Amino acid sequence: xxxxxxxxxxxxxxxxxxxxxxxxxxxxxxxxxxxxxxxxxxxxxxxxxxxxxxxxxxxxxxxxxxxxxxxxxxxxxxxxxxxxxxxxxxxxxxxxxxxxxxxxxxxxxxxxxxxxxxxxxxxxxxxxxxxxxxxxxxxxxxxxxxxxxxxxxxxxxxxxxxxxxxxxxxxxxxxxxxxxxxxxxxxxxxxxxxxxxxxxxxxxxxxxxxxxxxxxxxxxxxxxxxxxxxxxxxxxxxxxxxxxxxxxxxxxxxxxxxxxxxxxxxxxxxxxxxxxxxxxxxxxxxx
Amino acid sequence: xxxxxxxxxxxxxxxxxxxxxxxxxxxxxxxxxxxxxxxxxxxxxxxxxxxxxxxxxxxxxxxxxxxxxxxxxxxxxxxxxxxxxxxxxxxxxxxxxxxxxxxxxxxxxxxxxxxxxxxxxxxxxxxxxxxxxxxxxxxxxxxxxxxxxxxxxxxxxxxxxxxxxxxxxxxxxxxxxxxxxxxxxxxxxxxxxxxxxxxxxxxxxxxxxxxxxxxxxxxxxxxxxxxxxxxxxxxxxxxxxxxxxxxxxxxxxxxxxxxxxxxxxxxxxxxxxxxxxxxxxxxxxxxxxxxxxxxxxxxxxxxxxxxxxxxxxxxxxxxxxxxxxxxxxxxxxxxxxxx
Numbered sequence: 348x349x350x351x352x353x354x355x356x357x358x359x360x361x362x363x364x365x366x367x368x369x370x371x372x373x374x375x376x377x378x379x380x381x382x383x384x385x386x387x388x389x390x391x392x393x394x395x396x397x398x399x400x401x402x403x404x405x406x407x408x409x410x411x412x413x414x415x416x417x418x419x420x421x422x423x424x425x426x427x428x429x430x431x432x433x434x435x436x437x438x439x440x441x442x443x444x445x446x447x448x449x450x451x452x453x454x455x456x457x458x459x460x461x462x463x464x465x466x467x468x469x470x471x472x473x474x475x476x477x478x479x480x481x482x483x484x485x486x487x488x489x490x491x492x493x494x495x496x497x498x499x500x501x502x503x504x505x506x507x508x509x510x511x512x513x514x515x516x517x518x519x520x521x522x523x524x525x526x527x528x529x530x531x532x533x534x535x536x537x538x539x540x541x542x543x544x545x546x547x548x549x550x551x552x553x554x555x556x557x558x559x560x561x562x563x564x565x566x567x568x569x570x571x572x573x574x575x576x577x578x579x580x581x582x583x584x585x586x587x588x589x590x591x592x593x594x595x596x597x598x599x600x601x602x603x604x605x606x607x608x609x610x611x612x613x614x615x616x617x618x619x620x621x622x623x624x625x626x627x628x629x630x631x632x633x634x
Numbered sequence: 635x636x637x638x639x640x641x642x643x644x645x646x647x648x649x650x651x652x653x654x655x656x657x658x659x660x661x662x663x664x665x666x667x668x669x670x671x672x673x674x675x676x677x678x679x680x681x682x683x684x685x686x687x688x689x690x691x692x693x694x695x696x697x698x699x700x701x702x703x704x705x706x707x708x709x710x711x712x713x714x715x716x717x718x719x720x721x722x723x724x725x726x727x728x729x730x731x732x733x734x735x736x737x738x739x740x741x742x743x744x745x746x747x748x749x750x751x752x753x754x755x756x757x758x759x760x761x762x763x764x765x766x767x768x769x770x771x772x773x774x775x776x777x778x779x780x781x782x783x784x785x786x787x788x789x790x791x792x793x794x795x796x797x798x799x800x801x802x803x804x805x806x807x808x809x810x811x812x813x814x815x816x817x818x819x820x821x822x823x824x825x826x827x828x829x830x831x832x833x834x835x836x837x838x839x840x841x842x843x844x845x846x847x848x849x850x851x852x853x854x855x856x857x858x859x860x861x862x863x864x865x866x867x868x869x870x871x872x873x874x875x876x877x878x879x880x881x882x883x884x885x886x887x888x889x890x891x892x893x894x895x896x897x898x899x900x901x902x903x904x905x906x907x908x909x910x911x912x913x914x915x916x917x918x919x920x921x922x923x924x925x926x927x928x929x930x931x932x933x934x935x936x937x938x939x940x941x942x943x944x945x946x947x948x949x950x951x952x953x954x955x956x957x958x959x960x961x962x963x964x965x966x967x968x969x970x971x972x973x
Binding site: 535587 | 686688690691748750754952954964965
């Protein structure tokens with residue numbers, strides 16, 4: 348909400364919807380003069396603002412999203428951007444596949460780790476076919492809410508699948524690590540790809556360009572180290588489950604994602620990248 | 635409530651770290667059979683980082699977990715077949731697959747402050763009819779009372795046993811005693827307590843005994859200490875000590891001595907012992923599995939392993955963040971070049 352109010356030239360916040368009238372978020376919205384609704388999607392569709400609304404962002408839970416989508420599906424002029432792991436609609440990563448899905452009524456934003464890393468897998472894949480893409484997302488314990496914690500398999504499974512579907516890897520793998528250090532550590536993401544042997548300089552350029560493209564909507568997104576390469580020779584291959592013995596070029600990309608600190612603290616890059624990707628998607632969808 | 639001493643071998647899981655997850659199927663089989671014959675109570679088999687740990691980040695195995703586990707259940711006469719799951723790496727799907735291969739018992743491992751990512755997996759394992767341990771890694775990084783609160787989360791989810799897991803081999807004997815006592819204060823009497831040590835400060839056996847004296851009954855150990863860092867409590871030594879203490883258990887010390895020297899030591903690529911690097915792990919409180927990865931990064935970038943390990947400790951890196959080893963190495967290289 349705050350990102351849209353502060354940053355968006357084309358979007359306007361109509362209503363903030365919650366289910367707890369006492370919630371901090373709804374109180375904040377009221378103070379900012381935003382209409383609120385504390386009775387969920389059912390309350391929202393009864394509001395006078397409803398007919399003007401074009402896009403509904405859903406940051407509830409996978410289960411709640413299924414309910415919400417059932418209600419909203421009945422209104423063909425509305426689009427839903429799903430920030431939960433429900434994944435009813437196609438996975439969407441703005442820098443990679445937005446143009447393919449501009450007219451789809453329900454878009455899924457994968458996961459925070461997916462938004463941070465899939466662009467990199469795709470950037471390598473544009474130059475040299477990626478056989479295997481692996482990502483490690485390290486997030487501060489404080490930025491992982493009870494929903495994420497209770498459903499950590501959804502993160503690994505959704506992200507792995509999107510590394511394949513959107514990133515273009517033949518096989519994807521995702522790992523998430525929570526770190527409780529105080530002060531909290533800024534989100535880190537590492538991408539490893541095993542691709543065909545390709546022009547290292549072209550891969551490096553493709554990754555740098557992609558980082559700039561993501562940075563356009565997530566200012567705190569950056570390469571923390573220069574891209575690292577290592578050849579995995581045919582004589583000493585790696586054994587990857589589902590692929591067998593593989594060789595080629597291993598590319599390692601070490602990223603850092605700092606949040607903008609709009610509502611959530613700066614270490615919570617994982618939350619920032621989701622809301623930023625959702626905003627970028629919405630702006631394109633209505634453009 | 636007095637629980638019987640239960641010895642779980644980790645040679646074929648934690649020991650994976652010491653040989654970069656490269657056990658052959660035949661090695662797994664001959665070692666497991668020797669352990670079974672010597673009557674250890676449980677044998678843990680998986681990638682060193684648990685099921686589905688095979689990756690660039692942790693190292694790819696010579697085989698998949700499924701290949702390692704397949705057929706083992708039918709060959710064991712005495713020991714339970716067990717495995718390890720780290721939520722965030724392995725999923726409930728992986729757990730089910732292991733169950734289908736005959737795995738009867740599983741440990742669900744989280745960092746010592748993050749137990750609330752485990753209940754889903756603990757509940758799923760219980761539903762599958764498995765014996766379940768909650769494994770609180772890097773236990774030295776949490777105070778006894780707080781660690782016990784984490785143990786309670788795992789117990790509430792249904793775990794049969796909760797472990798103090800000293801992944802960094804950094805706990806001293808009082809630290810172990812205080813944590814076990816804190817567990818005793820909050821856990822139900824029927825819940826068992828386990829101890830998993832690393833030998834980085836040469837306290838693997840001593841800490842295991844201290845834990846037992848304060849109420850732990852499930853004791854982890856591995857042949858010749860085969861495990862991450864300076865290894866685990868050496869199984870044959872632990873059993874010898876238990877014998878001298880007249881503690882009742884099922885295992886045969888001579889068979890374990892033979893297995894340690896005849897089967898395990900010849901496999902160690904790097905001697906598993908307390909030396910400059912592995913002592914540094916315990917001294918700086920760093921995850922023992924970082925050892926070989928840090929040695930490789932040190933070699934590749936011309937740096938000192940001990941300095942990399944110390945920096946990882948300063949940055950409060952937790953188990954699973956192996957990707958940060960290269961990151962630290964590159965940061966160190968940059969500041970070295972700037973100096």
